[in-house]
Amino acid sequence: MLKNLLSAINFLPEAHACVLMYHRVAKLESDIWEIAVDPDRFEQHMQLIKRKANVISVKELTEALGKKSIKKNTIAITFDDGYADNFHVAKPILDYYNLPATFFITSQTIGKEEELWWDELENIILFSERLPAKCSSILVGSITDFDLEQEVYLSKDLLLKHQSWNACEQSPPTLRCVLFFHLWQKLKPLPYAEQQLQLRSIRQWAGRIRNARPQYKCLSYNELQILGNSILHDIGVHTETHPALAFHAPIFQKQELLGNKTFLEKATGKDINLVAYPYGNYNQDTTDVVKEAGFKAAFTTEGKPVTNDSDRYRLGRFQVKNNLEYQFSQQLQHWLNS
Structure with a gap:
């Protein structure tokens, strides 16, 4: 009987965290890449997460990963690219529900009159x-x-x-x-x-x-500073110009990552040590550069949970689409139990 019990325990799902990946919180007439979530739906998502999960910051998640102490039903929230609606729409909702998020910012378009x-x-x-x-x-x-x-x-x-x-x-x-x-x-x-x-x-x-259309602009420098000075939220590296890193030489990758890090640290006055790969595109050179530069963790766009045994430089995230509350609830349940 004890043998059967031990065997059953071995088949229990491993404790893991789900990192959610958002890009935009906006109502767009066109969204061919499915990267925008309607503001009302985004708030529904946050309400649901607040009720059903243990939401921690990405910084806390990487610390738990280092100690192999990731708990079940854990979620972290991230945003990529640095669209202005992250500040004007997403941040107030996150603040209201006291939910931490990490914003991975590309520096080239900050404060510029140009679209991605x-x-x-x-x-x-x-x-x-x-x-x-x-x-x-x-x-x-x-x-x-x-x-x-x-x-x-x-x-x-x-x-x-x-x-x-x-x-x-x-x-x-x-x-x-x-x-x-x-x-x-x-x-x-x-x-x-x-x-x-x-x-x-x-x-x-x-x-x-x-x-540049107003709805497609990225953060201003002042907005980046305010976001970076938030007690609740963190800023992460997303390269200077959003290149597909694996197509380029290691020296180019290093310049893109460290140049972005320097820019963000000057804007926020904080140590920036988290990375998200643009397009989720990376190779062995990329992870080597990230490790050598002293970054603590890096995120892909691969839809997989973060476990205590995950490679900290190839951490997965789940892209959140513009789903209704019941659809998001089903998706979230699947991710948390996978």
Whole structure:
């Protein structure tokens, strides 16, 4: 009987924590990457978490990981990129419910009148009222032989298709979506300066001027300082320019990570020692650089829990989508019990 009992204990789920990954708390007309959560739904999520889980900071989680003392039913909350709505919408809700969060911030767009490159590209290709029919030289130094045919003008039907497209799970439903995804794949591995050069070429081709939309702006420097001085919340490294790190040499990766760390520490006056990899993209060079630089932990976008045996430089997170309360409750229960 004792043998059977011990055998049953061995099959009990290992105690683990779930790290939730948010990006934006905003109501958007288009969200092709599913990174925005409606403010009302976000508050419902926080109410549910407050009732059903033990919410700790990422800093506390990494300390528990070091002691192998992670407890069941534990949740940590994170945000990536540094959109201004993190400060204006998410922070007041988090503060009201006394829930800690860690904000992983990219420094390049802080206080700048520019959108993150993927937002600007989406706006140009999917939502311009008119585009040229041909785009044989839309990228500098590259030939993209493409004909938009009947999609030169943005019809109501085309607009609706674009607004409802889920690029994470669905094939491109229109020629414009095909073009967007092609360009997105081309731009993603490039360093920031090259991305901006290509965006300027795309902008000129489309007859657009650079104009950052208010709803797509990132934090101001002052907002970053206030967020960083919060007793409840923490700031983490998300690189200077949000590159896909694994496409680049170790020296480039080191510059991106340490440059971001220096910028954030100057803004907040605090030691910044947590990292989230942009796009969840990393390789062995990345983890080596992070370890050598003295960071305490690093997070991916891999949907897996954090256990007492997790690699602290490959910690998983679960992306939270714009789900209704009952849907989020079911998802959360699954994550906590997985």
